[in-house]
Amino acid sequence: MFPDDFLPQILFFLLTQATAFGLLRTGMLVWGFSVMVLGWVLGDLALILHFVFPSHVTAYALSLWGLQLLALLGFPLFFGWRWLRRRESFRSIQERIYGEALDHFMAGRDEEARERFSRLVQRDPWDVEALLFLARLDEHQLTSGRAIRRMSRGLRLSGESSIAKEIEEEMRCLKRRRKGLKILNVKRPQAPKPKAPERKAAS
DSSP states (O other): OOOOOHHHHHHHHHHHHHHHHHHHHTTOHHHHHHHHHHHHHHHHHHHHHHHTOTTOHHHHHHHHHHHHHHHHHHHHHHHHHHHHTTSHHHHHHHHHHHHHHHHHHHTTOHHHHHHHHHHHHHHOTTOHHHHHHHHHHHHHTTOHHHHHHHHHHHHHHHTTSTHHHHHHHHHHHHHHHHTTOOOTTOOSSSOOOOOOOOOOOOO
16 A cells, blocks of 8 residues: 555554544543554564565565554544534534434333434444433343443543543442342332433533
């Protein structure tokens, strides 16, 4: 794809690490560590093949192409996605879907609510409110393990925001319910549907 000059390959490597840092900084830990490790593996493999096994030309070329593809796809995709979610047109569509999902949720139409909240997360993986509602829907269906995993992801994404305390409290209550303890005046294992949290603008 590109010549194997040293400086361009360093640039591609730095782009992969910038992408990984951005993912980690915004709470996408799995993707961030995956991109970081893959960038290091491809970069080290290319160096080893170039200096230690110079006869393995095909493997060397494949490792370079892999590093270049990772940089050229990952960097614009991540930062483009972060830019897109700040656009007013994107946010207005998210708000419309969120309103529909919330109406279904409050009316007890869980499947319709789940479909729309899932669509929100697919369009914007950093949508903490949508993740939290999906966790509550999981809890209503007594799939508490999945609910805790979603809450943990939402907690990582929320960072230092005020919603982090709400998620931590819900996680504590859910874990205690899983152990068979009675929480306050709850009379059944399903969590009551809470009031909708205030919708925050994308950051």
